[in-house]
Amino acid sequence: MERRSTPSFVGLRPASAVASRAARRGSAKSNTRCELALRRVLWRLGIRYRLHGVGLPGRPDIVFPRQRVLVFCDGDFWHGRHLEARLARLARGNNAAYWIAKLRRNVERDLHQTRALEAAGWRVLRFWESDLLRDASDAADRVVMTLARRALNAQRIGHRRQARHRRSRPRRKGQ
Numbered sequence: 450m451e452r453r454s455t456p457s458f459v460g461l462r463p464a465s466a467v468a469s470r471a472a473r474r475g476s477a478k479s480n481t482r483c484e485l486a487l488r489r490v491l492w493r494l495g496i497r498y499r500l501h502g503v504g505l506p507g508r509p510d511i512v513f514p515r516q517r518v519l520v521f522c523d524g525d526f527w528h529g530r531h532l533e534a535r536l537a538r539l540a541r542g543n544n545a546a547y548w549i550a551k552l553r554r555n556v557e558r559d560l561h562q563t564r565a566l567e568a569a570g571w572r573v574l575r576f577w578e579s580d581l582l583r584d585a586s587d588a589a590d591r592v593v594m595t596l597a598r599r600a601l602n603a604q605r606i607g608h609r610r611q612a613r614h615r616r617s618r619p620r621r622k623g624q
Contacts, residue, residue, distance in 0.1 A: 483581035484510045484522040490589040496596070505571075507562035511592075516599035519566060520592060521559075521575045529556040530577050572599060 479501050488511065491498060499512040502519065511520035529535065529552055539548045563573045572595055576588045 479508075479510065481510075481522060481524070481578070483524075483576075483578040483585075486581050486585040487511070487520070487522060487576065487588055487592075490585045491592060494589060494593065496589075496593060506565050507559070509566075509573075513596060513599075516572075516596050516603070517570055518572045518574065518592070518595055518599055521573065522578065522581055523559070523575055524578045527552070527555055528559055528577075529553075530579070532556060 488498070491511070498520075499514060500510070502509045502512040505512070505519065507521065509519035510522045513519075523530070525531075526535070532552070536549050536552065539545055539552070542548070559575070563575070566573050574588075574592060574595060581588055
């Protein structure tokens with residue numbers, strides 16, 4: 450029998466329609482408190498960015514297109530912080546099979562999307578919600594350092610290209 454790479458949710462049901470709606474309403478997709486905390490610190494530092502990269506896998510929360518850097522502000526519950534302990538608690542609760550499969554799939558999807566973005570030349574930074582709410586300045590410092598490194602690398606590559614281009618041009622008389 451062929452093993453599926455992703456869990457099937459066939460036969461698994463949310464506890465109730467009301468609980469499902471409440472869970473969806475309670476988990477914002479964008480402009481979350483942790484995301485806003487990081488954006489506030491970056492803005493204060495003079496760092497400008499784009500929001501919610503619509504055409505990119507996983508819809509990153511903050512995008513720096515020129516440096517090809519993406520930032521995800523991951524919620525602790527939905528993205529699996531302390532996954533094993535959380536799964537153990539969920540196993541004792543209601544509708545355990547549904548929630549365990551759902552969270553495992555979320556973690557797998559995050560990993561797959563990160564790999565795809567990195568393969569496409571993006572630098573992906575992921576921060577946990579509780580870390581951002583505690584102190585967003587640490588994450589902002591990491592973003593700033595990553596942007597500086599990417600800009601420096603791009604500058605080095607640009608100088609190499611220019612030098613290579615100068616060497617490859619044929620010399621004219623009198624040069």
